[in-house]
Amino acid sequence: MRHRAPHRPGCLPDSGRTQRPMIQLRKVTKRYPSGQEALSGVSLRLDAGAMAFLTGHSGAGKSTLLRLIALLERPTRGRLVVNGHELETLPRRRVPHFRRQIGLVFQDHHLLADRSVFDNVALPLAIQAYRQPEIARRVRAALDKVGLLHKERAAPDTLSSGEQQRVGIARAVVHKPAILLADEPTGNLDPELSREIMDLFVQFNQVGTTVLVASHDLDLISRLGKPLVRLHEGRLQRETAGSAA
Numbered sequence: 001m002r003h004r005a006p007h008r009p010g011c012l013p014d015s016g017r018t019q020r021p022m023i024q025l026r027k028v029t030k031r032y033p034s035g036q037e038a039l040s041g042v043s044l045r046l047d048a049g050a051m052a053f054l055t056g057h058s059g060a061g062k063s064t065l066l067r068l069i070a071l072l073e074r075p076t077r078g079r080l081v082v083n084g085h086e087l088e089t090l091p092r093r094r095v096p097h098f099r100r101q102i103g104l105v106f107q108d109h110h111l112l113a114d115r116s117v118f119d120n121v122a123l124p125l126a127i128q129a130y131r132q133p134e135i136a137r138r139v140r141a142a143l144d145k146v147g148l149l150h151k152e153r154a155a156p157d158t159l160s161s162g163e164q165q166r167v168g169i170a171r172a173v174v175h176k177p178a179i180l181l182a183d184e185p186t187g188n189l190d191p192e193l194s195r196e197i198m199d200l201f202v203q204f205n206q207v208g209t210t211v212l213v214a215s216h217d218l219d220l221i222s223r224l225g226k227p228l229v230r231l232h233e234g235r236l237q238r239e240t241a242g243s244a245a
């Protein structure tokens with residue numbers, strides 16, 4: 001029988017693979033220049049190899065929390081440690097290197113309309129000056145994982161919304177990030193496509209990626225049996241360990 005670590009407040013149950021924290025927030029507060037306090041004293045830990053959903057009403061602070069983890073925003077107060085990096089003291093020159101550990105998926109996939117599917121997925125690698133054969137190998141591997149290898153030459157606007165979201169996911173994982181963050185990735189999709197997209201996140205988690213997905217869709221995420229992090233008006237409400245899927 002496997003012994004679980006005690007479930008400490010603000011600490012999500014680990015996946016059983018490792019106890020190394022991948023994402024840690026300690027009493028994090030984010031107040032925007034407008035005066036809006038989007039997060040208030042949020043403490044949270046997600047272990048390496050774990051997967052959780054972030055849920056809560058519109059305006060609860062889900063996107064803000066993801067943006068802080070990706071260092072797209074800075075906290076007003078509190079401490080964030082992501083994959084061993086203390087974000088407060090991370091030098092500006094180290095930020096691009098830090099961001100390579102993270103894959104980001106949005107509701108709106110922001111694909112470049114004048115580039116092929118292949119080129120869209122290749123973009124993060126081209127920016128990092130990968131060599132062409134390595135780019136081709138990785139892009140095809142990522143497209144294969146999302147079931148779109150046969151569409152590599154297509155223009156994004158010839159694809160369905162579900163396919164476009166898959167291209168967005170392939171682009172987010174092409175550099176093999178340790179952490180995958182997704183902000184309402186199924187917001188525009190019908191229930192069946194939404195299930196397929198969530199299953200993809202589960203598959204990336206199964207091969208070791210730490211995954212945190214913000215979603216309103218409780219019906220969809222409760223079926224997956226992963227822990228839920230609930231935000232209410234910027235405060236962590238409670239975490240629920242999901243039942244086994």
Ligand SMILES: Nc1ncnc2c1ncn2[C@@H]1O[C@H](COP(=O)(O)OP(=O)(O)OP(=O)(O)O)[C@@H](O)[C@H]1O
Nearest residue numbers: 032034036037038057058059060061062063064065
């Ligand atoms: N750049 C910003 N400047 C000022 N206020 C902001 C900014 N971004 C978010 N907010 C405010 O912070 C609060 C939390 O917003 P956030 O986008 O994090 O919530 P959310 O849970 O992701 O909402 P939704 O589900 O609607 O996307 C909201 O009141 C929002 O209006």
